[in-house]
Amino acid sequence: MPSTKIDINLKIWRQENPDAPGSFQQYSLAGLSTDMSFLEMLDVLNEKLTLEGREPVAFDHDCREGICGMCGAVVNGQPHGPEPGTTLCQLHLRHFRDGDHLVIEPFRARAFRIEKDLVVDRSSLDHIIQAGGYVSVNTGGAVEANTIAIPQQIAEQAMDAAACIGCGACVAACPNASAMLFLGAKVSQLALLPQGHPERRLRALSMVGKMDELGFGNCSNERECEAACPKSISIRHIARLNREFIKAALFAE
Amino acid sequence: MTLGQTVRSSVGQKILMAVSGIMLSLFLVVHGIGNSMTFFGSKAFNAYAEKLHSLGFLVPLFELGLLAVFLLHIFLGLTLFLQNNQARPVRYQMEKSSGGRTPGSRTMPYTGVVILIFLVVHLLNFHFTDHSIPISDIVRNVLRQPIYALFYLSALAVVALHISHGFWSLFQSLGINHPKYNATLRSGSLGAALALSAVFMLIPLCTLLIKEFLR
Ligand code: HEM
Ligand code: SF4
Ligand code: FES
Numbered sequence: 035m036p037s038t039k040i041d042i043n044l045k046i047w048r049q050e051n052p053d054a055p056g057s058f059q060q061y062s063l064a065g066l067s068t069d070m071s072f073l074e075m076l077d078v079l080n081e082k083l084t085l086e087g088r089e090p091v092a093f094d095h096d097c098r099e100g101i102c103g104m105c106g107a108v109v110n111g112q113p114h115g116p117e118p119g120t121t122l123c124q125l126h127l128r129h130f131r132d133g134d135h136l137v138i139e140p141f142r143a144r145a146f147r148i149e150k151d152l153v154v155d156r157s158s159l160d161h162i163i164q165a166g167g168y169v170s171v172n173t174g175g176a177v178e179a180n181t182i183a184i185p186q187q188i189a190e191q192a193m194d195a196a197a198c199i200g201c202g203a204c205v206a207a208c209p210n211a212s213a214m215l216f217l218g219a220k221v222s223q224l225a226l227l228p229q230g231h232p233e234r235r236l237r238a239l240s241m242v243g244k245m246d247e248l249g250f251g252n253c254s255n256e257r258e259c260e261a262a263c264p265k266s267i268s269i270r271h272i273a274r275l276n277r278e279f280i281k282a283a284l285f286a287e
Numbered sequence: 288m289t290l291g292q293t294v295r296s297s298v299g300q301k302i303l304m305a306v307s308g309i310m311l312s313l314f315l316v317v318h319g320i321g322n323s324m325t326f327f328g329s330k331a332f333n334a335y336a337e338k339l340h341s342l343g344f345l346v347p348l349f350e351l352g353l354l355a356v357f358l359l360h361i362f363l364g365l366t367l368f369l370q371n372n373q374a375r376p377v378r379y380q381m382e383k384s385s386g387g388r389t390p391g392s393r394t395m396p397y398t399g400v401v402i403l404i405f406l407v408v409h410l411l412n413f414h415f416t417d418h419s420i421p422i423s424d425i426v427r428n429v430l431r432q433p434i435y436a437l438f439y440l441s442a443l444a445v446v447a448l449h450i451s452h453g454f455w456s457l458f459q460s461l462g463i464n465h466p467k468y469n470a471t472l473r474s475g476s477l478g479a480a481l482a483l484s485a486v487f488m489l490i491p492l493c494t495l496l497i498k499e500f501l502r
Contacts, residue, residue: 047380058380111383118386137381144374207385209393210371212297239288242298251374252297252367254395255456257387273464276298280462283293 103199113203141206165244166237195223207262210251215259218271238278305460329423391452405442430494447484
């Protein structure tokens, strides 16, 4: 597709700091290349704002190739924008039309604090990981990697779950601001593999407990998370988390 | 984790929601089968009602159990609704589905409350009423009034909406999800919800439109 130039009208949430009230500001950008990524469009805007002596829009990003999970904002009501299975940094302007109006908001949830503009503190997801999203490994001589055989299908499932980049779009998309897809991915990944088995019972219970404590909502099976997830993580992993939880809470030794 | 902590956790509440949902759904199926006796005439329907009441003490026992399940389901449903509202104190300026929600899933708490109101009217109509005349006449007298027939039809449409999501949702809550049968589960639960609702809706429709119905 040959690149063309388009104009985009932006309405962006601006907020000075976590306690400031914040409001929407409008900006217009003309002659943007459709080869540009969404974040590059924000770069263009920020350059313009800086030259005008105005405060640039703060937004998170790092790899810009869809693997680190740092970027993310809600574009016209959809986390990471309208393209399925795509992070904001990998979303390109060719998916938009000349003269489009875009409303850009930060991920919103009680458990996520807005630091500034579109930058959101998602460390609550790290706290959930700290509650059990790990395996404990004894020190000593490294074990031969292939001692424990793992069936291909299981390895694939675990890998699908491990694709989660921890961006928090599932929370942002969930009508209840629940983190169940994130939890499902993490619990699933470890529950499927033998290395995760010794701690699987405690893991399911304490990670769910932590999620509740941090003020995330309850899953009501709306399935918005899997539709918004840039890694297309399936709610099948939430079902596995539910099974892990039921087993751990009611049947574990 | 104690049992108390388990049922108060988010996943625990969802499990109770699913289990109470299953019980209510089973009740709805049995109620639907019983009510379909109306299609075989007032005699068959009255005979069925009599048979049911001849079960003696089992009847109030079952009613109390059902009431408890309803109360649990309603209490939990409203608790979850309130908790979920608090989980996003500042809403988005623009909300757009990414493609997961259905009309049923987005309205669960609201359809639930409508069902609750319907239940009160329903019980006043048919349960807490003068039982000196045959049950078929009680039903007929109510549902022949267009206003009541319409009320029942709309309330039952709301039930259909509720279970259109609920019948599938309860499987997911209990961890039943597998690519092998997901498509079957989804269309099967939707089909079952619609078929069951259709049986219920036919009753007010027939009473209103067919002169001899339940005579
Ligand atoms: C015949 C009556 C009813 C039936 C058959 C029924 C069935 C169900 C089922 C199967 C579910 C799915 C459970 C799950 O997601 O695991 C559900 C969810 C729900 N029900 Fe009902 N229900 C009935 C009445 C009510 C009433 C009276 C309320 C009153 C408020 C209510 C409120 C809810 C809510 C809010 C949910 C969603 C909970 C969540 O997913 O967070 N229901 N219902
Ligand atoms: S499950 Fe998907 S949306 Fe949620 S944090 Fe992981 S990658 Fe992001
Ligand atoms: S910046 Fe790394 S995923 Fe978008």
